[in-house]
Amino acid sequence: MKRKDFLYLSGMGVGAAMLNNLPALGKPIAIEETLSSVDAGIKKRMADVALNAAKSKGASYADVRIGRYLNQSVITREKNVQNIANTESYGMGVRVLANGCWGFAATDNLTTDSIARTAELAVRIAKDNAKLLTTPVELAPQKGYGEVNWKTPILKNAFEVPIKDKVDLLLEANNAALVAGANFINNSLFMINEQKYFASTDGTYADQDIHRIWPSFTITKTDAATNKFETRNSLSAPMGMGYEYLMPDSSTVLNGIFPLFTTRYNMLEDARIATAQLSEKLKAKPLEPGKYDLILDPTNLFLTIHESVGHPTELDRVLGYEANFAGTSFLTLDKWRTGKFNFGSKLVNFVGDKTQANGLGTVGYDDEGVKCGKWDIIKDGVLVNYQTIRDQAHILGLDASQGCCYADDWSSVQFQRMPNVSLQPGKAKLSPADLIKNTEKGLYMFGRNSYSIDQQRYNFQFSSQLCYEIKDGKLGGMVSGAAYQANTQEFWNSCSAICDASDYRLGGSFFDGKGQPQQVSAVSHGCATTKFDKVNVINTSRKI
Template sequence: MERRTFLNISGLALGTMMLPIAGNVIAAEELLTPLATKFKKTLADTALTAATQAGASYCDVRIGRYLNQFITTRDLNVENVANTESAGVGVRVICNGAYGFAATSDMSPDAVANAARQAVAIAKANSRLQTEPVQLAPVKGVGEVAWATPFKKDWRAVPIKEKAELLIAANKAGMDGGASFMQSVLFQVNQQKYFASTDGSYIDQDVHRIWAPVFATAVDKASGKFRSRSGLSAPVGMGYEYLDARPQDKIRAAGGVATLYKNSYDLIEDARAAGRDAKAKLTAKSVTPGKYDLVLSPEHLWLTIHESVGHPTELDRVLGYEANYAGTSFATLDKWESKKFKYGSPNVNIVADKTTPGSLGCIGYDDEGVRGKRWDIIRDGILVNYQATRDQAHIIGEKESQGCSYADSWSSVQFQRMPNVSLEAGKKKLTPDEMVKDIKKGIYIVGDGSFSIDQQRYNFQFGGQLYYEINNGKIGAMLEDVAYQSNTQEFWNACSATCDDRDWRMGGSFFDGKGQPPQISIVSHGASTTRFNGINVINTARKIG
């Protein structure tokens, strides 16, 4: 599984085939049948008792039921509909200072007790090689609590026929707009997660997420040239109401070149625009390489934040404990300890959080029973913190975990995963159109695209979906073949202005890979339209030499 495949929406066809949908195929009506809370608590107590009797000093139990529905369409045809269920129990323990983990899909008391004892046996074996004991930051038990994603319309109760008809209507709108081919997909996820621990927590969570990506391709039959444009929707932690477009949620891009969306999404409108834009790209002029002031929309900037701030401030990467998919990090502990490392300009304030409503990372508690929270990573341009779990907190002097533990399945062991990492909006009133007014030579970029970044998350190159030249304060013609190159510190220190919170909105990744064996996480990144001065732009169509 290539991480970049999932982040690049142009890989939707491949991505759909490679989704983590392991589990039983079930009828759609079975999606609405929950596990009883009393049953889950009984299983949890069984595991906790068996683990402590076997010698564990700590134990947590995750009972999960993971439901997915995926609908894929191409042009005017439905290609696939899948409803899947995966359910089971994962038990993590500490014994003799070492971790042990075991899981089972047999949700009987005997099987769960056996899994707990197996986890202890694994911990005892691991302890023979452990050089330092695991240190868990304290967490106060919360007793029996419940948390659920706030939503108004349960996607599980919406008929598949209605959803398929919406996707087909979007494809038709895209072809009417000028696309030769259209693809649209609907990803819907419900994670029913029950966590219990020897700290005294019994946490029942019901998490819902949805995403409706669309992809338009226009072909010039005479030349064989083709261009594409992906949809501008964001994956969200909401219900099906996200697709009930509301006029007040539409945002006008700078110069009126696109319609953007904040809290709901007009799939058909965006699909029509995608078809129109893909066709327009066929005749757009190719960019002249050089230094430009860049104006980056949140639909684009979220990915740059993800790669150049999100991953390099994951503490396990900083420490060199993790390098899969995204490498390690240039943002080493000495830079943080100095308290003066200029990650960016004073305009750059980046926060981590697990609380923003509608975000992919919004939860009540993480997979270690830690309450979701918010904290600074970069403040006034200075690196001030990282992302940590219970067993990492002491390394950076934190008295408690930042709540960054996540596992993508009951059968996967939890480890450090990225929370929402977002650029704060500017404090001064500023719209995208006002930001453009004093730019003599610039490029406005809307939507994410392909990217490349080195294994320390430092030197990079990013493309997008839509590019428009800025000449003497005005948005001009569409451009093509644009990518910008920089390094993380140079780029963020070139940040000269950020629009205010009226323009702030989230993008994000539904398929963020990490670990070995790999796990897939979800994460949102918020921003307002932001300006970066003097960034090197290359022409991706030109040959070198």
């Protein structure tokens, strides 16, 4: 499945029906089985069997990942439950270096003999691969941390919440939309728990318990007189949190447009407001194409960050390793080496951060046993760094990996994946209302919608779920068909204002695809509401 198709299907609320067909998600299990776990002592003994077997066969380095991947999905439509699924994938992957080359093997038969044979197979594969090797793998040094633990700081494990409670919540949100006048609504809830154990010959034994959650809906409203229809997807963000994300304590409404959800999401409120907005959307006038100042809410801007900043700063893309499947990057090494490449205006600061609170890509240790941290990627508008793993660090002259290694399953080979990549908020006190009053001719855009970007992540087009006109510092009515076009460098250089930290929120991708065979990962992108000057906007509306 192509990544864009998967994102679209997930956003439409039918992704879970397809999740059950993805091999990495494993076999169906009973709901109560999702609450069990494997003792860390047992996992350590299994890991040592693999590490010792690999070393005895000539591996200069070895690491082991024992993974138990739990997935739960609940899907409803209007007043009916369409699907409930619980799946588990459990096994071990062994990666080794022998004769300067990587080898990998995996098994779900976790007996002592099977584990040892799997490690020995990984070494044989490495030695066979080495016969074709031209440049040996250069692995950045990494100290061992001994036995360590990390857990997503959740307040309530989503897997402990009864299915009935989840179904009731989704159906209640559906009913809220239907009562408000919606004609159709698809509603879904995805929950993931990765129980990951990493061990290596460096001396790290890391036991991690990672939780993610994503509520999502799509509401449709029709106009019987014209036979036209409009949709609005939820403005929720997938989060590295527990079920507390769906237990809102409060929300703030901005200019009567929509609630600002930060670390809590009120699905019922969002459904009611979305339905009301669809009435306005059906009557919205077509946008007049031209140059506009854009004020982009985090619910829209996060995807532009993902595509135009996150992907082009992946070092493997820069080096051409992803060219066959996902493309390359315009941010080539020669631009970085100058130390002066102008990526954006001086307001633009992006960091890679694997420690960000509630982030989808947040963990304690990556899948190479590197303790995760935070670093600058774009500093004061200048490209200063990329995203690396242990066998890439030397290319940038780094002493250590940045901890960007990840595999989506025990049976998958770990490789470089995107950390949380976020735009830093402005330092001066500034609100979205301030941005509006200082805008003469502009558009205020919310929500992820259709997009297109080229293979080098340079030329792009993005649209939104909702778009409001701004005239002479005042917020006007909704307009239809707006899509902004630019190239990455031009766009980020047009950044003229960023709201302060009080407006900072996370967005994210729950199923981001990469690699061959393809793997999916989850990653967040934080930002505050941001203004861009004189951006070209076209009209893609069918109403023209």
